[in-house]
Amino acid sequence: MNIGQVVKALQIKHPSASISRIRFLEKEGLINIKRSSGGTRKFTNKDIEKISKIIDLQENQFYSLKAIKNNPSLLKSSKTKSIKINDYSLRDILKQSGLSTEQFNELISYDFEIEKQIYKNEDLNRLKAWSYFYSLGLEPKNFSVLKSINERSNDFIEFIKSLLSSDFEEDESLIIENYTILIRSYLLKDTS
16 A cells, blocks of 8 residues: 555544654654655555554554654553543644644534534544545535535424423433434445
8 A cells, every 4th residue: 555545544533644644653763664666655454553553542542652652562552541531622623633724714614613612522523524524525515415404403303302291301412313323324225
């Protein structure tokens, strides 16, 4: 695999993966990629797994590159200290999601996002999804159907809540979670 293909593969799980980041990891001696006789990097699946592990250690476990380099056992261990972050600043959430400030501002201009003081994990997951679509070459203008779906879904969820008896206080997030499962299953129904 070449470096561009590796970045695309990594961006599914780590939107912040980039060619320059991989080159930096190589320069710092954290990865050692074999090269062809012409000097082109030739990545193996093992190389990709190692890069993914390094990015995970940095972004989700909050290890510095120096700590990773000085403790090679971190790359071999599946047991790493997991730190759960619940609140993110705008800067941190953009870094974690892989979105640029310009892309985020474009999402705001299309009313898909709003700027807040504190962002949550749900925001991070949504922004990672936006980052994924940006990496495919899509932009917010390609998602006008999303607004229509959202409006109709909100009305439908309110309808479901109105059908519930008052002694049955259903959690709105549970309704949304199950509704999302249905939507996902119907979208994937014809592709499997």
